[in-house]
Amino acid sequence: MKKILVIEDNPDNLKLISYALKRCHYDVVSADSGEIGVDLALSDSFSFIIMDIDLPGIDGEEATKRIRADKKGKDVPIIAITSFAMAGDRERILSVGCNGYFEKPIDPLTIMSAIHNLLGIEDEK
Numbered sequence: 001m002k003k004i005l006v007i008e009d010n011p012d013n014l015k016l017i018s019y020a021l022k023r024c025h026y027d028v029v030s031a032d033s034g035e036i037g038v039d040l041a042l043s044d045s046f047s048f049i050i051m052d053i054d055l056p057g058i059d060g061e062e063a064t065k066r067i068r069a070d071k072k073g074k075d076v077p078i079i080a081i082t083s084f085a086m087a088g089d090r091e092r093i094l095s096v097g098c099n100g101y102f103e104k105p106i107d108p109l110t111i112m113s114a115i116h117n118l119l120g121i122e123d124e125k
Helices: 011-023 034-043 058-070 089-095 111-119
Strands: 001-005 028-030 049-053 078-082 100-103
Touching: 001 011, 001 034, 011 028, 011 078, 011 089, 011 111, 034 049, 034 058, 058 078, 058 089, 078 089, 078 111, 089 100, 100 111
Parallel strands: 001 028, 001 049, 049 078, 078 100
Antiparallel strands: none
């Protein structure tokens, strides 16, 4: 089973994305702060990382920068799922090293197809 790291501080949002990931047979590891997320990202191997941007402590942008600065986190896909949806937010978030960006709220029934499409992963039929 492929492991996914979800860095999300809101329990309801974590439950929703975890549900979507588990439906696609992913093993979910979670962190509720940027610092914990960075530590986990650099101490284990993940197929990809789901990153909230508005986090306690260091935010998702800083967490992404720290993960990217380490050779272990240089190539792992990081996908932002965030409520930041103002003009320029997408470009700013992608510029710090995220591979993709999705706005909240997500649809748990379609988000995985969108993530798989972004990453070039074929959905299981």
